[in-house]
Amino acid sequence: MFLGTSFNSSPETISNSTALDKPISTIVLSNMILDEMYATQNVLINFDWVIPYEWNWDTMLHANFQGDTYAGNVTYSVDTVGKIRVKKRYKGDFEWKTIYEKSINNVEDFRVEFYDYYEPSNRDIEYAYVAISKIGQDMNMVSAEVHSEFDSYFICDHDVSYPIIIDTQNDVTYNRASQTIVSPGRKYPYVNHNGIAQYYSGTLTATFIKLDEICKLDIENGWKYRNQIDAFLCNGKAKILKSFEGDMWMINTTGNISRSVNGHYQNISQSFEWTECGNPNNVGDLYDNGFIDTDVDREQEVDNALFSYSTRY
Amino acid sequence: MQATIYKILPFDASYGTTIKFSWNGNQPFKNRCVIRKNDTNELVYDNTIQSYSLEHPIDLNKLIIPLENGTKYNAYITIFDKNDLESDIQSLGTIFICLKTPIFRFCNFEQIINSSSYTFTLEYSQENKELLNSWSINIYSKDHTLLSSSGVSYNTNSLNHLFSGFNNQTEYCIRALGQTINGMELDTGYINISVHYDIFNVFSMLELTNLKRSGAIYVKSNVITAKGYLDKEPATYINNEYLDLTDNSITYKEGFLFDGDYSFVVKFYGIQPNQELIRLYSDESTELIITVTYRIGRLGSDKTIGCFELRVVSNDITSIYYSNKFYPLPSSTDLIGLLIYRNKGYYSIKAVNLGGVN
Numbered sequence: 123m124f125l126g127t128s129f130n131s132s133p134e135t136i137s138n139s140t141a142l143d144k145p146i147s148t149i150v151l152s153n154m155i156l157d158e159m160y161a162t163q164n165v166l167i168n169f170d171w172v173i174p175y176e177w178n179w180d181t182m183l184h185a186n187f188q189g190d191t192y193a194g195n196v197t198y199s200v201d202t203v204g205k206i207r208v209k210k211r212y213k214g215d216f217e218w219k220t221i222y223e224k225s226i227n228n229v230e231d232f233r234v235e236f237y238d239y240y241e242p243s244n245r246d247i248e249y250a251y252v253a254i255s256k257i258g259q260d261m262n263m264v265s266a267e268v269h270s271e272f273d274s275y276f277i278c279d280h281d282v283s284y285p286i287i288i289d290t291q292n293d294v295t296y297n298r299a300s301q302t303i304v305s306p307g308r309k310y311p312y313v314n315h316n317g318i319a320q321y322y323s324g325t326l327t328a329t330f331i332k333l334d335e336i337c338k339l340d341i342e343n344g345w346k347y348r349n350q351i352d353a354f355l356c357n358g359k360a361k362i363l364k365s366f367e368g369d370m371w372m373i374n375t376t377g378n379i380s381r382s383v384n385g386h387y388q389n390i391s392q393s394f395e396w397t398e399c400g401n402p403n404n405v406g407d408l409y410d411n412g413f414i415d416t417d418v419d420r421e422q423e424v425d426n427a428l429f430s431y432s433t434r435y
Numbered sequence: 436m437q438a439t440i441y442k443i444l445p446f447d448a449s450y451g452t453t454i455k456f457s458w459n460g461n462q463p464f465k466n467r468c469v470i471r472k473n474d475t476n477e478l479v480y481d482n483t484i485q486s487y488s489l490e491h492p493i494d495l496n497k498l499i500i501p502l503e504n505g506t507k508y509n510a511y512i513t514i515f516d517k518n519d520l521e522s523d524i525q526s527l528g529t530i531f532i533c534l535k536t537p538i539f540r541f542c543n544f545e546q547i548i549n550s551s552s553y554t555f556t557l558e559y560s561q562e563n564k565e566l567l568n569s570w571s572i573n574i575y576s577k578d579h580t581l582l583s584s585s586g587v588s589y590n591t592n593s594l595n596h597l598f599s600g601f602n603n604q605t606e607y608c609i610r611a612l613g614q615t616i617n618g619m620e621l622d623t624g625y626i627n628i629s630v631h632y633d634i635f636n637v638f639s640m641l642e643l644t645n646l647k648r649s650g651a652i653y654v655k656s657n658v659i660t661a662k663g664y665l666d667k668e669p670a671t672y673i674n675n676e677y678l679d680l681t682d683n684s685i686t687y688k689e690g691f692l693f694d695g696d697y698s699f700v701v702k703f704y705g706i707q708p709n710q711e712l713i714r715l716y717s718d719e720s721t722e723l724i725i726t727v728t729y730r731i732g733r734l735g736s737d738k739t740i741g742c743f744e745l746r747v748v749s750n751d752i753t754s755i756y757y758s759n760k761f762y763p764l765p766s767s768t769d770l771i772g773l774l775i776y777r778n779k780g781y782y783s784i785k786a787v788n789l790g791g792v793n
Binding site for chain 1: 550551552554574582583586599600642643644646647648650652654655656658659660661663665666670673675676678679680683684685687690693694695696697698699700701702703704705706707710711713714716717722723725749772774776777778787789792
């Protein structure tokens with residue numbers, strides 16, 4: 123190094139000075155006719171000058187300059203996008219349902235990261251990331267698929283999810299309103315079905331206890347966790363209850379939360395009653411009960427006229 | 436005793452219709468249909484057919500005066516039993532109107548849809564000013580199972596609906612149904628459509644993880660938006676393949692961060708010596724500035740050779756690196772590949788002549 127400058131005039135020269143780890147955040151290219159630009163986290167010591175077309179986890183930028191200057195993996199930017207939405211559907215369904223929406227004000231807003239608790243176990247589920255233009259039109263969609271498979275019962279609301287692992291018993295009733303009327307002079311009674319209400323209710327009993335990262339039970343602090351569960355169950359908010367098999371209900375708890383000691387003061391079961399209060403697959407119900415923050419895909423009431431059309435032909 | 440004629444929906448005069456009725460008397464053997472103009476009572480049609488059915492298809496060849504679209508008529512029906520005894524004719528006919536078949540079709544229809552969502556737009560018009568009352572657009576699977584519907588809309592100012600959810604490489608049918616204010620039924624029929632669109636490489640775009648012990652799906656996007664902004668607009672593209680920056684510059688400031696080791700590759704042509712080609716810098720631009728300049732000269736040789744100079748200025752300490760040398764010098768149409776990489780804090784630069792551009 124001489125007067126603040128180190129000269130390393132050939133690739134073989136060993137440089138003794140390293141650049142400080144300040145991240146590069148700006149690129150300016152000029153005085154050329156540009157064909158392609160590419161940046162990767164890999165160190166391309168033996169590069170064959172063939173830039174991979176496919177993006178991978180290490181790709182940072184890739185631009186071909188074929189009519190635009192985009193160097194990301196999508197051809198839109200803050201200039202053109204007003205919102206992004208995450209949509210969901212069960213594989214085989216047609217309609218996507220928006221479960222997440224975000225306004226785009228800067229490039230960081232394109233990043234989406236969240237936990238979706240509102241799906242049953244043992245289903246193939248497709249998610250889509252959709253950019254919405256500033257004039258409200260869907261732009262290119264990116265979709266992916268995942269198979270849900272959960273280990274136990276879970277109960278959750280918008281903010282928190284609790285696993286229900288130990289000694290779980292869920293006694294379920296399918297309710298409907300009907301009435302048997304015995305009429306004089308008639309051998310058989312009349313059965314009236316009143317209204318269209320049909321819903322599940324039940325009583326769930328389980329030993330709520332916290333598991334740490336290595337699945338060890340936190341018995342000592344079990345009392346705190348039980349109190350936390352009591353507060354959660356009684357917060358008045360609708361909840362999603364789902365089983366490891368595939369059942370999923372939107373419920374509200376009713377009545378009291380009771381505890382019973384199973385032979386030891388630290389082995390305590392809690393029991394609560396629940397009643398279905400909505401459809402966990404219905405955007406309108408999810409929104410109205412505070413599970414999701416958008417109802418742009420709220421289901422329309424089915425108009426029977428549609429079906430009368432269909433049957434005419 | 437009289438037959439009772441059911442409501443006669445509007446129909447196109449050139450196609451005719453079948454008039455249906457009810458009858459509570461003896462078994463009909465023949466029926467007679469009389470049609471008169473509503474305004475003048477002029478006889479238009481008087482025809483008797485042999486039929487046991489309670490309907491009378493209008494025989495267009497037996498018309499005394501051709502039916503006209505836009506005109507109202509009255510229809511009368513009488514029944515003949517096996518003794519050829521004719522029933523009483525109605526004192527008041529059943530009024531109906533002939534209307535030209537409306538134009539009811541998809542006006543932006545494309546057989547192949549190149550996206551997962553598409554807005555279908557209907558076109559409606561009718562010569563006799565018959566207004567549209569309601570419409571719906573439905574999506575069916577190839578076997579005509581209803582998949583999605585716009586629902587019946589009574590807003591006739593905007594005849595369009597966005598459907599999103601089309602799977603790639605899949606065939607669907609689309610069909611629109613409608614009704615005019617006088618009850619004329621409209622149907623586009625089933626129309627086949629195919630959906631083919633490019634799917635981005637999803638592994639890097641949308642990351643989904645099933646969390647067994649949390650009862651959740653972890654959703655993370657890996658969408659990278661990085662748009663380059665030109666110093667002078669509009670951009671000049673050459674053959675839609677190259678971006679001309681000979682008198683311009685492009686800046687990228689979003690969607691990326693070179694933190695730690697990385698490689699940066701640029702392919703270009705048309706460079707001039709002693710001009711800065713690349714400038715990379717951190718937010719605090721005084722702390723790290725990296726520039727690349729094309730140099731030519733003797734450089735200790737008796738021939739004119741070229742190379743690229745990489746200058747790294749980090750906290751006022753400058754390091755200069757040179758690429759491999761070029762001899763002969765690349766021509767103005769030779770495509771140059773330039774690679775800068777940072778490996779464990781040390782920078783390197785390599786360049787290659789990739790030959791003439793196409």
